[in-house]
Amino acid sequence: MRTVITLFIFLFSLFAFDSSAQCDQEALLKKALTQLDDGQYIRDLVVDFNPDQDPESTHLLEYAVILNSRCQYKFKLVYASEEAGKVVMELFDGDKMVASNVGGAKVYDAFGFICQSTKVYQLVFSYTGQYTDCARMVLSLQKQFSEGEMGF
Numbered sequence: 099m100r101t102v103i104t105l106f107i108f109l110f111s112l113f114a115f116d117s118s119a120q121c122d123q124e125a126l127l128k129k130a131l132t133q134l135d136d137g138q139y140i141r142d143l144v145v146d147f148n149p150d151q152d153p154e155s156t157h158l159l160e161y162a163v164i165l166n167s168r169c170q171y172k173f174k175l176v177y178a179s180e181e182a183g184k185v186v187m188e189l190f191d192g193d194k195m196v197a198s199n200v201g202g203a204k205v206y207d208a209f210g211f212i213c214q215s216t217k218v219y220q221l222v223f224s225y226t227g228q229y230t231d232c233a234r235m236v237l238s239l240q241k242q243f244s245e246g247e248m249g250f
Contacts, residue, residue, distance in 0.1 A: 121146060121178050121232035130176040130236040137172050137238030145175065145185055145223050146232040159223040163189075163237065165213040170241040173221070174208040175199070177233045183225055185233055190220040210240065 127142055147157045165171060173187055184205035189197040196219070197211040223235070 123232070123234065126176055126178055126232070126234035127236075130174065130234050133174060133176060134236065134238050135172075137240050139236065140171075140239055141237045143221070143235045143237075144232070145235055147225065157225060161221045161223075162218050163221050164218050165211075165216065167213055167216045168243040168245070168247075169239055170210060170212045170243070172208055172210050172238045172240050173197075173199070174236050174238070175233050176207075176236070178231050183231065186224045187235065188222045188224070190222060191215075191217070212243075 123144055123146075130142060131139065141163065143161050145159060147159065173189070175185055175187065186205060187199045187209065188195050189209075189211060197209050199206045199209040221235075
């Protein structure tokens with residue numbers, strides 16, 4: 099009986115430790131939605147890397163996003179804590195990177211993109227080194243252009 103109780107306590111403490119290590123994704127979404135500015139919400143993505151797997155390597159998360167032509171979009175990252183390591187966001191059209199949140203040596207929380215062709219793009223998130231936090235990315239529509247605007 100004593101071993102059953104000890105096993106139960108061990109499993110309970112293990113479960114309690116795991117649940118405290120998880121992110122509150124709903125709170126992150128609420129935080130992200132308050133930072134939309136004038137944009138119209140389109141989609142949000144969970145950016146949660148598994149730090150248990152080789153924390154010194156570069157980790158990647160990849161999502162497919164459909165973007166429409168003649169639209170200006172904003173990709174915004176919101177972190178669970180202010181001390182979080184920065185996540186690199188890169189938008190790819192096939193093998194060609196068309197936008198990123200990296201400028202020089204600085205990693206920004208957001209970037210804008212004016213889409214000239216309706217298609218599926220790949221959004222890649224990565225980090226190097228230790229990253230122990232999670233984030234949420236919100237995609238918003240900033241502006242739609244008419245056919246005569248911006249040389250489209």
